[in-house]
Amino acid sequence: MGFNQKDLLGIREISAEDITTILDTAESFKEVSRRAIKKVPTLRGKTVINLFFEPSTRTRTSFEIAAKRLSADAVNISASTSSVTKGETLIDTARNLEAMGPDAIVIRHPSPGAPHQLARLIGASVINGGDGAHEHPTQALLDAFTIRGHKAGFAGLQVAIIGDIAHSRVARSNVHLLTKMGAHVRVAGPRTLIPPYYEQITGESEGSLTVCDSVDDALSSADVVMMLRIQRERMTAAFFPSLKEYSIQYGLTLRRLRLAAPDCIVLHPGPINRGVEISSEVVDSASSLILDQVTNGVAVRMAILFLLVEREGH
Amino acid sequence: MEFKHKAHIMDAAGISRALSRLASQIVEQNVGMTDLLLVGIRRRGVPLAERIAERIEHLEGQRPPTGQLDITLYRDDLSTVGPRPVVNRTDIPVDVTDSTIVLVDDVLYTGRTVRAALDELVDFGRPRKVELAVLIDRGHRELPIQADYVGKRLQTTAAEIVKVMLKDYDEEEQVIVVENE
Numbered sequence A: 001m002g003f004n005q006k007d008l009l010g011i012r013e014i015s016a017e018d019i020t021t022i023l024d025t026a027e028s029f030k031e032v033s034r035r036a037i038k039k040v041p042t043l044r045g046k047t048v049i050n051l052f053f054e055p056s057t058r059t060r061t062s063f064e065i066a067a068k069r070l071s072a073d074a075v076n077i078s079a080s081t082s083s084v085t086k087g088e089t090l091i092d093t094a095r096n097l098e099a100m101g102p103d104a105i106v107i108r109h110p111s112p113g114a115p116h117q118l119a120r121l122i123g124a125s126v127i128n129g130g131d132g133a134h135e136h137p138t139q140a141l142l143d144a145f146t147i148r149g150h151k152a153g154f155a156g157l158q159v160a161i162i163g164d165i166a167h168s169r170v171a172r173s174n175v176h177l178l179t180k181m182g183a184h185v186r187v188a189g190p191r192t193l194i195p196p197y198y199e200q201i202t203g204e205s206e207g208s209l210t211v212c213d214s215v216d217d218a219l220s221s222a223d224v225v226m227m228l229r230i231q232r233e234r235m236t237a238a239f240f241p242s243l244k245e246y247s248i249q250y251g252l253t254l255r256r257l258r259l260a261a262p263d264c265i266v267l268h269p270g271p272i273n274r275g276v277e278i279s280s281e282v283v284d285s286a287s288s289l290i291l292d293q294v295t296n297g298v299a300v301r302m303a304i305l306f307l308l309v310e311r312e313g314h
Numbered sequence B: 001m002e003f004k005h006k007a008h009i010m011d012a013a014g015i016s017r018a019l020s021r022l023a024s025q026i027v028e029q030n031v032g033m034t035d036l037l038l039v040g041i042r043r044r045g046v047p048l049a050e051r052i053a054e055r056i057e058h059l060e061g062q063r064p065p066t067g068q069l070d071i072t073l074y075r076d077d078l079s080t081v082g083p084r085p086v087v088n089r090t091d092i093p094v095d096v097t098d099s100t101i102v103l104v105d106d107v108l109y110t111g112r113t114v115r116a117a118l119d120e121l122v123d124f125g126r127p128r129k130v131e132l133a134v135l136i137d138r139g140h141r142e143l144p145i146q147a148d149y150v151g152k153r154l155q156t157t158a159a160e161i162v163k164v165m166l167k168d169y170d171e172e173e174q175v176i177v178v179e180n181e
Helices: A016-032 A058-069 A090-098 A114-121 A137-150 A169-180 A198-202 A215-219 A243-250 A290-309 B012-029 B045-060 B112-122
Strands: A047-052 A073-078 A104-109 A125-131 A158-162 A184-188 A208-211 A224-227 A265-267 B003-010 B036-041 B066-069 B100-108 B129-137 B149-153 B160-165 B174-180
Touching (some): A016 A169, A058 A104, A058 A290, A090 A114, A125 A137, A137 A169, A137 A290, A169 A198, A169 A224, A198 A208, A265 A290, B012 B174, B045 B100, B100 B112, B100 B160, B129 B160
Parallel strands (some): B100 B129
16 A cells, blocks of 8 residues: 555645555445445544635535544634634644644645645644645546546546636646546647646656647547636736637537547536536536536545545554 | 464365355244345455355255445554555445345454444444354454354464465465464
């Protein structure tokens, strides 16, 4: 068993073997969620704190349900109702939480690297629930789990990631994960929303990363299409003329989806903007696995909590 | 790890005879076999449950359903065992409520595995009755748990290890007692 780490901070830091261990473990936890009594006693007496400095429904609820199905106690703290509004720094908040003896802290923060700083300061396991535009490792893992349930494997798989690449921690984590597992990733979106030298973020890996000039190029024969949300809250400048124009040029419609492979699956990390980056017909089509992703998210987060908190010698 | 071979307990034919006897006893105690379910405890309880089910089919003309339990998530020693055990899948194919379940394992020792299995089973529903069948009972219980059907009882010391080797997982099919060198 290779995976014996305290924290899950990003996909970049973990190996293909670690990823496989997490996904295999999640298979077992998916069965737990189908039982009449959806709870196992594994993390009884452990405490998981959800520390959220940014709004979240899916990720926070998913972690809370995952912790509860493992019999851990889950505590939610959101920045708007915490001492952060009274001027406490992240470091002081962390030290105070640590003093209450949690076993794991899930942190979402607008600053890239905030979970890494927290992990250095405290003994509890730290899980990155999204840090700025940097990484969102549990999202990439649940996406991978969803893909694995429908495709034979990652090696040689053609994956198109479309939209606001620059602001997307989901895209970054997925690019790391998919290329480590041997997939070929193509990204497309407005040029203003693709960082320069983006091809180089993967370093040496099994798969490949290509930046495409058009959405149609990226979609061509794709096995998986991952659409990204336009993150208006992170946009400080005018990156494209209007939502209407964005939708026409970069939105996923049924007509455009025909360019992809016939058994192509469509993913979206949510929340979706119907009619902007993805049309309602695509969201509600048989190709769409957007709700499967949410279901799988609980199993994957149970696996991560189990693997981190019950690590060897702890 | 090197083991010192101490005793040979059963060969393939011996295991086969013991399983046939367990199957007959289970049939005798559960006449009509309504709602009988055999559940193997991973790993070696699973093939043993399958083999007992085959023998019951031979005797009664009807094969009881079989399931499998992975008790990893219910262990009381998770943080002291290492390296971390792999979590495998539990599969209970029928509704357990009001069924008679025979748990099947290879070796009964401290009773802690059976305790975990019972906890897991009741999370699937409320069985009418749960019985326990084991190929080897080696004593040294740490909990008040007893088997209803036993292939063979062995006197062992705590230092000894009883190895049930089955062709599903091992090269040779036999039961031996070894000790750490």
